[in-house]
Amino acid sequence: MKMQSVIAAIVLGGVLAAPAFAQTAAPASAPAANSQQNKMKACNTQAGDKKGDDRKAFMKQCLSAAGAPAPTMT
Incomplete structure (x- = not known):
């Protein structure tokens, strides 16, 4: 019975610790x-x-321009 308690504690600890390791870089790329x-x-x-x-x-040409408006093509 003790072994099952140890395994349950490890699994529960992993579930509770998972949010602490979540990535936070996603909003920065938005x-x-x-x-x-x-x-x-x-x-x-x-x-x-x-x-x-x-x-x-x-x-x-327009998308590769660095912030400058694309010239009008004729």
């Missing part, structure tokens, strides 16, 4: 994803009705 989403929305709006390879090239 703002970065949000700014990328905002950038994607802005580039998508600027792309207008471009289609195919023109749109693909424009989106690549």
Whole structure:
């Protein structure tokens, strides 16, 4: 009977200690994803009705620009 009590105590201790080791870095990455989403929305709006390879090239250039608005392609 004593062995079962020891095993139960170890399992219970592990369950109670698990939240202490949970990762807390996930919320820190959320703002970065949000700014990328905002950038994607802005580039998508600027792309207008471009289609195919023109749109693909424009989106690549717009998204890779470091904070600068993409130049208007003619």
